[in-house]
Amino acid sequence: xxxxxxxxxxxxxxxxxxxxxxxxxxxxxxxxxxxxxxxxxxxxxxxxxxxxxxxxxxxxxxxxxxxxxxxxxxxxxxxxxxxxxxxxxxxxxxxxxxxxxxxxxxxxxxxxxxxxxxxxxxxxxxxxxxxxxxxxxxxxxxxxxxxxxxxxxxxxxxxxxxxxxxxxxxxxxxxxxxxxxxxxxxxxxxxxxxxxxxxxxxxxxxxxxxxxxxxxxxxxxxxxxxxxxxxxxxxxxxxxxxxxxxxxxxxxxxxxxxxxxxxxxxxxxxxxxxxxxxxxxxxxxxxxxxxxxxxxxxxxxxxxxxxxxxxxxxxxxxxxxxxxxxxxxxxxxxxxxxxxxxxxxxxxxxxxxxxxxxxxxxxxxxxxxxxxxxxxxxxxxxxxxxxxxxxxxxxxxxxxxxxxxxxxxxxxxxxxxxxxxxxxx
Numbered sequence: 001x002x003x004x005x006x007x008x009x010x011x012x013x014x015x016x017x018x019x020x021x022x023x024x025x026x027x028x029x030x031x032x033x034x035x036x037x038x039x040x041x042x043x044x045x046x047x048x049x050x051x052x053x054x055x056x057x058x059x060x061x062x063x064x065x066x067x068x069x070x071x072x073x074x075x076x077x078x079x080x081x082x083x084x085x086x087x088x089x090x091x092x093x094x095x096x097x098x099x100x101x102x103x104x105x106x107x108x109x110x111x112x113x114x115x116x117x118x119x120x121x122x123x124x125x126x127x128x129x130x131x132x133x134x135x136x137x138x139x140x141x142x143x144x145x146x147x148x149x150x151x152x153x154x155x156x157x158x159x160x161x162x163x164x165x166x167x168x169x170x171x172x173x174x175x176x177x178x179x180x181x182x183x184x185x186x187x188x189x190x191x192x193x194x195x196x197x198x199x200x201x202x203x204x205x206x207x208x209x210x211x212x213x214x215x216x217x218x219x220x221x222x223x224x225x226x227x228x229x230x231x232x233x234x235x236x237x238x239x240x241x242x243x244x245x246x247x248x249x250x251x252x253x254x255x256x257x258x259x260x261x262x263x264x265x266x267x268x269x270x271x272x273x274x275x276x277x278x279x280x281x282x283x284x285x286x287x288x289x290x291x292x293x294x295x296x297x298x299x300x301x302x303x304x305x306x307x308x309x310x311x312x313x314x315x316x317x318x319x320x321x322x323x324x325x326x327x328x329x330x331x332x333x334x335x336x337x338x339x340x341x342x343x344x345x346x347x348x349x350x351x352x353x354x355x356x357x358x359x360x361x362x363x364x365x366x367x368x369x370x371x372x373x374x375x376x377x378x379x380x381x382x383x384x385x386x387x388x389x390x391x392x393x394x395x396x397x398x399x400x401x402x403x404x405x406x407x408x409x410x411x412x413x414x415x416x417x418x419x420x421x422x423x424x425x
């Protein structure tokens with residue numbers, strides 16, 4: 001492995017690794033492969049892992065690599081930068097070693113599905129590809145795949161990963177959409193947009209495909225998109241999505257529109273994309289039908305951790321909806337969100353830290369609602385209210401970490417509760 005000259009000298013001292021999750025450990029392995037020695041730092045660490053970082057620790061390093069969970073104002077990053085330590089995100093660090101094409105995918109919603117679908121379609125077409133970045137392999141690990149032909153990385157990039165990019169330079173960028181999210185970290189909507197816009201600034205190729213909302217917000221914030229930008233719309237794939245595929249439903253048409261634009265621009269046969277779409281199954285907990293019990297359809301949309309995703313799910317359903325939502329706040333216009341949910345939900349069943357505030361807001365709108373300490377209790381209460389033809393929708397709109405390990409655990413508990421209904425009928 002050739003170590004980039006820009007950091008070679010900084011590897012002479014131990015390299016600080018902030019965070020011991022998937023990204024941090026992958027970065028540590030890459031440091032070792034490049035001939036460096038990593039030192040792990042994590043506030044919740046144990047054993048040989050350092051639990052604090054200040055001026056004394058900073059003096060021991062010339063390079064620090066941090067995981068996406070570290071905001072730019074984190075005390076450790078501030079201490080490192082004050083000491084002249086070069087601080088790079090894991091994605092940025094890994095990109096210094098990667099000299100081949102890379103496709104980046106970002107957006108408020110849909111980026112995971114689009115990333116997974118592009119990898120799936122490439123593989124079905126006989127082209128090596130791998131999901132990386134915010135899902136799949138961290139970019140620091142794809143070097144371990146080996147072989148004579150390195151795969152095309154399709155890299156999902158979150159705003160946490162893109163906000164301070166300096167080296168990552170994708171050859172193509174697909175930006176699905178833009179809406180309120182992560183305001184508890186970025187502060188306001190424009191700062192959040194600019195965090196993702198870093199990818200546009202770092203784009204090395206001439207392939208930029210965006211959703212309609214991205215173009216609208218770029219104009220609103222006075223941030224120009226390149227002349228070669230293509231704007232993909234749901235309307236352009238009307239009648240072109242395989243009818244029995246996941247992309248036939250409203251929230252997913254936008255993903256298919258972007259994928260199709262990219263696929264055709266690469267000169268790949270459209271028929272291959274259509275065939276891939278016909279059999280593609282997205283990851284769980286994204287508007288997934290769990291069961292139909294007594295005429296009521298139960299939907300697991302636990303991956304919906306922002307307002308935009310919830311509203312898309314509600315728009316996709318027909319009939320009355322019993323909505324289960326709440327969790328840890330990520331910022332945003334709560335009153336506007338409640339007003340839109342209230343227009344679709346016949347009753348609401350609220351969980352998590354935001355439940356009391358949500359309850360008051362829905363009361364003001366005249367929507368029947370209640371607060372629950374546990375998700376299964378909320379699901380059982382929704383079952384008691386729902387009538388044949390209704391939907392019970394878990395689409396929380398908030399982060400899961402106040403009650404669960406992650407959104408997947410939240411979704412699994414919902415599914416287990418619903419399946420118990422069928423067993424006890």
